[in-house]
Amino acid sequence: MTDADTRLVATPAGHPAVEVRFRVRYFETDAMGIVHHASYITWFEEGRSAFTRAIGYPYSRMEQEGIALAVAEVSARYHQPARYDDEVIVRAEMTQLGSRGMTFGYEVRRGSDGALLVTGSSKHISIDRLGRVTLFPAEMRAALSR
Amino acid sequence: MTDADTRLVATPAGHPAVEVRFRVRYFETDAMGIVHHASYITWFEEGRSAFTRAIGYPYSRMEQEGIALAVAEVSARYHQPARYDDEVIVRAEMTQLGSRGMTFGYEVRRGSDGALLVTGSSKHISIDRLGRVTLFPAEMRAALSR
Amino acid sequence: MTDADTRLVATPAGHPAVEVRFRVRYFETDAMGIVHHASYITWFEEGRSAFTRAIGYPYSRMEQEGIALAVAEVSARYHQPARYDDEVIVRAEMTQLGSRGMTFGYEVRRGSDGALLVTGSSKHISIDRLGRVTLFPAEMRAALSR
Amino acid sequence: MTDADTRLVATPAGHPAVEVRFRVRYFETDAMGIVHHASYITWFEEGRSAFTRAIGYPYSRMEQEGIALAVAEVSARYHQPARYDDEVIVRAEMTQLGSRGMTFGYEVRRGSDGALLVTGSSKHISIDRLGRVTLFPAEMRAALSR
Numbered sequence: 001m002t003d004a005d006t007r008l009v010a011t012p013a014g015h016p017a018v019e020v021r022f023r024v025r026y027f028e029t030d031a032m033g034i035v036h037h038a039s040y041i042t043w044f045e046e047g048r049s050a051f052t053r054a055i056g057y058p059y060s061r062m063e064q065e066g067i068a069l070a071v072a073e074v075s076a077r078y079h080q081p082a083r084y085d086d087e088v089i090v091r092a093e094m095t096q097l098g099s100r101g102m103t104f105g106y107e108v109r110r111g112s113d114g115a116l117l118v119t120g121s122s123k124h125i126s127i128d129r130l131g132r133v134t135l136f137p138a139e140m141r142a143a144l145s146r
Numbered sequence: 147m148t149d150a151d152t153r154l155v156a157t158p159a160g161h162p163a164v165e166v167r168f169r170v171r172y173f174e175t176d177a178m179g180i181v182h183h184a185s186y187i188t189w190f191e192e193g194r195s196a197f198t199r200a201i202g203y204p205y206s207r208m209e210q211e212g213i214a215l216a217v218a219e220v221s222a223r224y225h226q227p228a229r230y231d232d233e234v235i236v237r238a239e240m241t242q243l244g245s246r247g248m249t250f251g252y253e254v255r256r257g258s259d260g261a262l263l264v265t266g267s268s269k270h271i272s273i274d275r276l277g278r279v280t281l282f283p284a285e286m287r288a289a290l291s292r
Numbered sequence: 293m294t295d296a297d298t299r300l301v302a303t304p305a306g307h308p309a310v311e312v313r314f315r316v317r318y319f320e321t322d323a324m325g326i327v328h329h330a331s332y333i334t335w336f337e338e339g340r341s342a343f344t345r346a347i348g349y350p351y352s353r354m355e356q357e358g359i360a361l362a363v364a365e366v367s368a369r370y371h372q373p374a375r376y377d378d379e380v381i382v383r384a385e386m387t388q389l390g391s392r393g394m395t396f397g398y399e400v401r402r403g404s405d406g407a408l409l410v411t412g413s414s415k416h417i418s419i420d421r422l423g424r425v426t427l428f429p430a431e432m433r434a435a436l437s438r
Numbered sequence: 439m440t441d442a443d444t445r446l447v448a449t450p451a452g453h454p455a456v457e458v459r460f461r462v463r464y465f466e467t468d469a470m471g472i473v474h475h476a477s478y479i480t481w482f483e484e485g486r487s488a489f490t491r492a493i494g495y496p497y498s499r500m501e502q503e504g505i506a507l508a509v510a511e512v513s514a515r516y517h518q519p520a521r522y523d524d525e526v527i528v529r530a531e532m533t534q535l536g537s538r539g540m541t542f543g544y545e546v547r548r549g550s551d552g553a554l555l556v557t558g559s560s561k562h563i564s565i566d567r568l569g570r571v572t573l574f575p576a577e578m579r580a581a582l583s584r
Binding site: 032068 | 223
């Protein structure tokens with residue numbers, strides 16, 4: 001996925017969101033012939049990465065500045081399986097932003113027909129290099145809440 | 147992990163459970179220096195595998211008989227991180243058994259001090275080779291509910 | 293990665309090749325802070341996938357027709373590490389095509405400056421659903437050798 | 439895998455080696471129904487980890503002391519596939535030890551019948567925290583060459 005495959009979208013609830021589009025890789029499948037359920041968790045993460053790039057404050061910059069977004073919770077519901085070579089669209093929507101953390105919601109759809117494959121959410125806590133919960137820096141928070 | 151590292155345990159709620167013990171692999175870590183959050187989801191699965199072996203009806207046999215346990219939901223809460231080379235103990239407990247599905251709960255602890263690292267759960271649906279929801283065969287259900 | 297990120301290229305040796313471009317995902321890194329060495333092996337595979345799509349005979353179609361490309365050998369040399377969020381370019385070049393197998397060569401470069409990160413190769417054997425070595429079907433071979 | 443599943447072995451060439459034994463995890467498989475070829479590369483790494491533990495100088499200690507073993511090359515030949523739930527035995531043999539690097543050879547066998555599944559090798563360079571090639575500390579070298 002390159003930035004050309006990412007776009008900012010409006011959500012019904014008015015939350016900021018991005019959609020990224022990519023093809024399923026073979027190694028993401030398992031012996032059931034479908035995408036392994038843990039692979040979607042890594043796609044959620046890729047959606048968050050694209051979100052931070054789209055708002056102009058990439059996660060890689062956060063890390064350079066000593067802030068990590070520790071994963072506190074993750075959940076997923078599996079509706080239909082994705083398969084190798086499917087083009088999928090992952091929507092990552094920031095559903096809540098606090099001073100020390102944030103929540104994301106996710107939808108994974110099949111590109112060919114828009115079928116809903118997986119939904120999910122994750123909660124994140126801002127921590128510093130010593131692992132202590134910390135406030136988002138002002139500039140980061142401004143970018144996140146734009 | 148071999149079977150020598152697996153043991154059946156009693157849970158406070160009286161559910162059948164197993165505990166498996168293994169070391170964190172390097173590739174399971176990420177650039178934060180800790181285990182990647184999706185790796186625990188694969189450990190939950192390894193707990194389920196060990197559970198089915200321990201009850202005498204391995205998941206590999208279920209597959210040979212045409213039954214798959216599709217993952218319908220998964221969730222995890224992250225308390226403390228595991229690190230490379232840590233010995234961890236994964237407990238998988240069957241918290242609910244129906245005629246066409248089951249629910250598992252999980253606890254991941256650090257072997258050295260018993261610290262609770264991650265908790266979680268998953269729901270599974272029994273499907274046949276055509277992907278249709280199906281009843282567990284009688285013998286499988288007997289093994290699962292023993 | 294979508295098809296928009298793939299392009300057919302000419303190689304000095306005149307072999308058919310494609311280049312695909314995508315960003316490093318966080319879960320592909322390890323505790324050294326760089327991309328785990330096994331992740332590049334999955335990128336080689338993604339290069340092969342893109343190659344088969346570019347020639348009009350996607351690997352997903354091969355599988356539907358009962359042909360699998362079993363991996364017989366793989367090798368990689370690591371020159372410089374890729375890091376999270378880097379844009380990388382994977383070139384997959386079909387260096388040899390036989391009646392029952394093929395060989396690919398790979399180059400992984402950093403998108404920002406073209407630095408060579410990893411080189412490698414892989415050999416593949418055409419097998420049928422029973423795992424027997426088999427000839428490529430005529431149409432597939434025609435597409436591959438175009 | 440726990441340390442109980444690891445043992446030091448003698449090799450015909452007189453090189454130090456360890457064998458580790460564990461079961462194939464479901465997520466290590468792919469849509470071909472067999473273990474994905476990149477998974478063996480992570481098993482090689484697990485063999486190296488076990489090797490360093492067995493000699494009394496775990497890789498986790500090397501890292502704490504500021505030494506990393508960067509992977510310079512890896513290769514694998516695939517003879518027969520492993521499948522989910524198979525017990526496999528991974529032998530990691532240190533075939534060469536220099537002042538700044540080392541080479542390992544690998545054999546993966548199926549536990550049930552000893553069938554040879556995969557062979558391979560890897561080369562490693564000792565680097566410090568700044569990524570510079572560095573001598574192994576004397577104590578580490580002594581442990582490695584014992």
